[in-house]
Amino acid sequence: MAAPVTSRVTLDDLAALVARRAAGEGEASYTRTLIAKGVAKCAQKLGEEAVETALAAVGTDTKAVVSETADLLYHLVVLLQARGVSLEDVYAELGRRTRQSGLEEKASRSKE
Secondary structure, X not given: OOOOOOOOOXXXXXXXXXXXHHHOOOOOOHHHHHHHOOHHHHHHXXXXXXXXXXXXXXXXXXXXXXXXXXXXXXXXXXXXXXXXXXXXXXXXXXXXHHOOOHHHHHHHHHOO
């Protein structure tokens, strides 16, 4: 059984934190340093974390899956911040997609 969650951090909370750190001046911040390196570096880090998450998922260590997923979500939010894409935009797209079946949605993308 998993330990109880003592404080829940949502993607919205994470996005707000990333935005604050990206805008912070004079403070040491990994987030700001990463964003300053540009979108390509942020995308590279996201890719690395995606691979690490996938590898953890096929392993036997559940804690590794949780840890790598947290890293993946953080780097996704950093990339979105670097690209100027809001979570609201992503939520809207997810909402649009959930109004149809996955097969219908996938078929509509192949026509674009």
